[in-house]
Amino acid sequence: MAQAYTDNRPQLQELIESLGESKVVTNPATIDNYRWDRANDPGAGIPIAVVRATSSDDVQTTIRFASSRSIPVVARGAGSGLSGGSSAVDGGIILSMENMRDIEINPLTRTAVVQPGAFNAEVKAAAAEHGLWYPPDPSSFEFCSIGGNIATNAGGLCCVKYGVTADYVLGMKVVLADGREVVLGGPRLKDVAGLNLTQLFVGSEGTLGVITEVTLRLVPAQRPPTTLVATFSSLDDSTAAVLGIASTMRPSMLEFMDHPTINAVEDATGMGLDRDAAAMLIIQSDEPAEYAAKEIEHIEALCNQHNATDIFATSDREEAEAVIAARRMAIPAVEQQGTVLLEDVGVPLPRLGDLVRGMEHIAQDRDVMIAVIAHAGDGNTHPLLVFDPMNEDQKRRAHIAYGEVMDLAVRLGGTITGEHGVGRLKRPWLVDSIGEDALELNYRIKKALDPQNIFNPGAVFDPAAIAQQDPAQSAGTP
Amino acid sequence: MAQAYTDNRPQLQELIESLGESKVVTNPATIDNYRWDRANDPGAGIPIAVVRATSSDDVQTTIRFASSRSIPVVARGAGSGLSGGSSAVDGGIILSMENMRDIEINPLTRTAVVQPGAFNAEVKAAAAEHGLWYPPDPSSFEFCSIGGNIATNAGGLCCVKYGVTADYVLGMKVVLADGREVVLGGPRLKDVAGLNLTQLFVGSEGTLGVITEVTLRLVPAQRPPTTLVATFSSLDDSTAAVLGIASTMRPSMLEFMDHPTINAVEDATGMGLDRDAAAMLIIQSDEPAEYAAKEIEHIEALCNQHNATDIFATSDREEAEAVIAARRMAIPAVEQQGTVLLEDVGVPLPRLGDLVRGMEHIAQDRDVMIAVIAHAGDGNTHPLLVFDPMNEDQKRRAHIAYGEVMDLAVRLGGTITGEHGVGRLKRPWLVDSIGEDALELNYRIKKALDPQNIFNPGAVFDPAAIAQQDPAQSAGTP
Incomplete structure (x- = not known):
């Protein structure tokens, strides 16, 4: 059941002082615009604030604040999700990336460095200025964000030949639960130094961290079909x-x-x-x-x-x-x-x-x-x-x-x-889709990266099941 | 310092009884053939046995045996690795996949289901019989195994256009540290149900589990260049x-x-x-x-x-x-x-x-x-x-x-x-390549999946650093 709106400003004082008034929205009418994505999840909660970040620093500040108080954080791009992956959570913070949408094209390496709030169509347009093409084309490409595309490993119409979003993500910066920003991968077409954490974050629906920048691979323009x-x-x-x-x-x-x-x-x-x-x-x-x-x-x-x-x-x-x-x-x-x-x-x-x-x-x-x-x-x-x-x-x-x-x-x-994506609407069916053992592996990784479950709780994974996952229990002993 | 050979058969009795004499090699002269890959790591140890598995069951039996006794397990394909990723470990078991090399091509879904010991060239040849092509082509394709290719996310000559091994892995079966075999992904071109664990295992160099089967994507035959x-x-x-x-x-x-x-x-x-x-x-x-x-x-x-x-x-x-x-x-x-x-x-x-x-x-x-x-x-x-x-x-x-x-x-x-791959030869440089924060994230995932560090200890990660990683410590509190 959604809570009623209350005055949360005293609780948010430290965050408001750090980020400035303009970035922390607490007015209920405005907050209402951020509670649902296109899935119109009837279970969407009432958040205590919407933070409209303009930089990695803002994201880190917000996550440190939330983490130290065990406040849930739901990252949000353009709100075009179709599975309730960015439904608001009662008492949580919506971290909106709508004002982080820089796009930088490097035609020599055929890569784009993009902030998560940029629309898919904006990336395509910026690439096209250099005769280049960013293929993934969800039907919503004119109003969906790259951050959301990565969170759900979005597909589209050309994927049958050109692959999905994951195939174009070379690297990213993510802010972890402890507020650190970590660089994963980069503008290198081949790189096997360490585990492939870049690909682990693709499709993770905001459950492991918040993406603040991505490096995308571009290809030469498509021929007229x-x-x-x-x-x-x-x-x-x-x-x-x-x-x-x-x-x-x-x-x-x-x-x-x-x-x-x-x-x-x-x-x-x-x-x-x-x-x-x-x-x-x-x-x-x-x-x-x-x-x-x-x-x-x-x-x-x-x-x-x-x-x-x-x-x-x-x-x-x-x-x-x-x-x-x-x-x-x-x-x-x-x-x-x-x-x-x-x-x-x-x-x-x-x-x-x-x-x-x-x-x-x-x-x-x-x-x-x-x-x-x-x-x-x-x-x-x-x-x-x-x-x-x-x-x-x-x-x-x-x-x-x-x-x-x-x-x-x-x-x-x-x-x-x-x-x-699984979001909130498909969560009950996840176990049937991937099986109990694979789901338990998911929990272990979720717990290892976000032990308090502050990132998008209730999306993809059942919070109660994550809580039961005991990190100290030896998973390696038969 | 490598230990001298000793008679390990008493210690291995239970394993020998389960698998049968023929699959558990303890004779020093034969073991010597399995201690090095092409990197000729001077630090390669002396294992207590080589297990030549012929089925998933054999792999599970071996890992349960090893895990319950904290014995290291180094999975090995064709031994063509170039970074010492399959160097033997003192007192460990070499788990050779050389006898698991079934290949099944499904021309309708354009996929191959392959056991890890099959050579890259064998997969290419089997695909070619159906007019299909498995692109990744490391220079060693005639004598390297698909399991090793996946462990290192192998590249090759055509990757500049056709991508690396990861781009062709749709799913796999892996045996975890507790002996369970888990199915990840499958013959589906798009699938975002849960975290992308398939891609996490690609390039993980045997540090997270042992791959027993993979589902590979095939494409129509290449045109003559x-x-x-x-x-x-x-x-x-x-x-x-x-x-x-x-x-x-x-x-x-x-x-x-x-x-x-x-x-x-x-x-x-x-x-x-x-x-x-x-x-x-x-x-x-x-x-x-x-x-x-x-x-x-x-x-x-x-x-x-x-x-x-x-x-x-x-x-x-x-x-x-x-x-x-x-x-x-x-x-x-x-x-x-x-x-x-x-x-x-x-x-x-x-x-x-x-x-x-x-x-x-x-x-x-x-x-x-x-x-x-x-x-x-x-x-x-x-x-x-x-x-x-x-x-x-x-x-x-x-x-x-x-x-x-x-x-x-x-x-x-x-x-x-x-x-x-990083293997053992490049391990000291990993931290400079990916940075301390990303490395610490690697440790967390390694620890979550293989808490005893039985899988390929010493490869990629420093065992001492992993041991220090405390899974109970809250990584989410700033």
Whole structure:
């Protein structure tokens, strides 16, 4: 239960004196803007303050203050998270990185040194000024922060060929629970001196420390892609086509939208999508022209082989943009049909058909709408479970289905989260996804780095289970 | 000081009974074959036994036995390590994975499930049967194991475009200090459920657990490359050309050999290399034909701009293989000139010239030969320090130079090891490379996972420093 707002300024006096009035927000109306991310976690608490840091020093000061008083700290980028990873915690401090967004591009080493609050799109734009490209492209790239991308190891549309955020993180600075800032990795393409702590922090969802700077790898600009759109009258045909394509080549995009999604987008845009289609694939090749033509030919043949009802290919940038805009529109379009619970389950590619089919059954059984979009080429789906927020029974059924979708993915050898993170919403399913032994290993590392559990408590890990983890107990004796 | 051999069979009785006589080697002559890797660590100890495991069960049995008696365990793949990461430890057990080498390719998910003893070349060959490619290609690929590759996050020649071992590891099974086998990750291209423990184990050099199985990502076969060889009469010109190439495109190979290396290879092969050249670059493009031609043209222009004395390009496979064979011959060729201390330092690319120039000065100052080969495109160099083993003074000076090369790399913002690992030989320099705070974080994680320090003690970390690390001490209080 969330606490009521109280006057916390006396308790915060020392912090306010160190950082200055302007950086420590205690006014309830403003604080309210920082309590939720896009997951709208109903369990979000009421923090005692929001600190808007402008430097590493501010972050260190805040963490020292919090740590010495056992006050929880939830780091927050742009608040675009989809699993409740930056929900506020009762009595905690929200440490907002929104004012730390410097970007420095080094074209010689093809790296960017970036503060965590910078938006993904800002990094892309800064790189583009030098003819360079930062590939990871979550659909939210225009309003999500690099810090959040790293916290969740964000993916996106081009990841099927170009990899996820982790593949572009060479180093970082992190502030630990004791307030020290530690440098990990750096602008070196190869480095095996000591454990790979950089990669341990990628995807750690703010549970181990606060990232204050990252060094990202950039690559030369992407070549203009050729785009192919194919529709199918059968779900199974569409997922079989995905498997055929992904197992024989490397498209630079391989996206999927199902029948409910196509119709939601068509409702919202009237752009002329085929309302009868069971599924639609959007596929790109960004190889050099001659070779791209071959790849597109190969993709077309595979789509035909799997009974595509319509195929359309284009090298025209604007035509392609319109189709991809439809894909990026999918979530807002579906959101117009009700309140959405957004899933992020993934499976090994040969199980994609079983996953999509199984979700269709869950939708029928629970009588809720499930619209599925997917980064199909890497087996990562985003089922959107839609319910009428006024209909308590439907809401209850949607939440049951939300869990059933994760159970299904795990049964198929998959994961409960491909790129959004566990956050608070998926925490109960983590143990089923990775198993008790791996979870216990997670606890050991969490405890070793953040023994008081001040960093994002309640996200990813169960605080009670961490507390039980006894660091003095010999984990090495059988 | 190494202990003398003693009869350890009584002490090992329980283990011998569990595993059977054939898997537990106690005969000194055979044990001797397992005491050193290619680093020939003079400090290698005398183990009480070599266990040649054939299954996960064997590994678990061995570790439970060792852990309950605080016996050190050094996991060993093919013994091709170059930093002493698998040197034997006095009184310890060498756990050899040489008989665990199953390889299973799944062409649909483009993954390989591999036991750690399989050679890199065997994985490549098995993948090739399905038209697939496992890119990481350390020069030792024909005689190094996948387990060792993962333990050191091995690199190679194609890494400049295709990344290092870590980029291809999707999951693994590891046996922990308490004998449990834990599954981490799996055949999923995206997965952010919990901390990324898979990547924590990559590059951990056997200090956290023993890998019993890995899931590797495969990609479609590489296109036939075009190869360009350029020679330079000035070192500075050659490193400037490297920077020009690597910062404007992505060659699939960008290798460097200096004057002493060229001459050593020419001595060994008489293949007609230019003995007067200060440096030689070997560069490849594996883009589709038309585009590769453009890339090679661009590379040629850059080499000319930096005063290349000779340029030769070929699309002929055999001609290219001959040149690359010269590069792969470099270490054995230089070894014909004396005993070699092999370095592995790396720097951010703009400092490559300073590094190579600085090493030349160290060679002059210490009057030892330093032959430099480099995966130049990612700033990773392998200086070979050559000395006459009979000349004690030269040997001493070579060892001083070995340290000075690492000091130089660190001063230039680099690393003491790009792809060989810290092992035992580079341990004294680790703190300078990553800093005290990052090292202390390493200790915390090591202690959390292996509290008795039974896994590869003495490698990477100083056992005394780990012992001092108190897990009960609150690391979170400032």
